[in-house]
Amino acid sequence: MVLPLETVFNECAGTLRAHPPQRALEEACKLLRARIPAYDWVGVYVIKGRELHLAAWAGAKATQHTAIPLNTGLCGWAASTGELVNVPDVSKDRRYLSCFSETKSELVVPILVNGQPAGEIDIDSSTKAAFTRDDELFCNRLAVEMVPALRTLMKTGFTTVPPPKP
Numbered sequence: 001m002v003l004p005l006e007t008v009f010n011e012c013a014g015t016l017r018a019h020p021p022q023r024a025l026e027e028a029c030k031l032l033r034a035r036i037p038a039y040d041w042v043g044v045y046v047i048k049g050r051e052l053h054l055a056a057w058a059g060a061k062a063t064q065h066t067a068i069p070l071n072t073g074l075c076g077w078a079a080s081t082g083e084l085v086n087v088p089d090v091s092k093d094r095r096y097l098s099c100f101s102e103t104k105s106e107l108v109v110p111i112l113v114n115g116q117p118a119g120e121i122d123i124d125s126s127t128k129a130a131f132t133r134d135d136e137l138f139c140n141r142l143a144v145e146m147v148p149a150l151r152t153l154m155k156t157g158f159t160t161v162p163p164p165k166p
Contacts (some may be wrong), residue, residue, distance in 0.1 A: 005138045008035045013145045019150035022158050025056035028146070032123070033058040038130040040074040041100065043110075044077060044146065046119040046153055052079050053160040055119070055153060058110050063099045064163050073097025075122050082117045084136055088129035100124060108129040109139040111146050118150050 005096070008031065029042040031035045041059030045052035045068065052075055054066040064074075071082045074095050078085045085108040090096040103124040111119040121139050125131065 021152040029058035041124040044124045082096045103128040104128040107129045111143040
């Protein structure tokens with residue numbers, strides 16, 4: 001059953017308030033993947049120095065990209081510019097840093113703390129043009145809800161998700 005985005009938003013917002021920061025992000029990623037069929041892989045990256053570090057994710061498999069230099073790939077570009085990226089066909093965007101062969105489209109939404117990029121929500125889909133303006137608005141609202149968790153993680157530190165073993 002596909003739930004309305006507002007229902008999923010409320011569920012995620014409650015989860016973000018109910019758990020310690022890193023677990024809250026992990027649970028939010030799981031909810032997004034479980035509730036929205038087009039969201040095949042969902043991750044939250046946090047900026048540490050000049051890199052994005054994977055703090056939480058949900059998907060069928062882990063990504064090798066647990067640390068991404070700023071300005072590298074769609075994620076690095078979004079984190080460097082603070083601009084949302086919605087790519088309907090990743091094969092046509094030279095910035096795309098391939099994670100999964102199944103990925104056809106990607107949505108990257110910066111999480112801004114004090115007006116500056118501090119992290120991002122990264123969503124991959126195996127469907128071309130999977131993300132609409134509604135997804136963009138929904139994820140922007142969710143990014144605002146994630147700010148307290150990111151603020152805490154930036155102060156106290158967090159465990160970068162390790163890459164999968166070969």
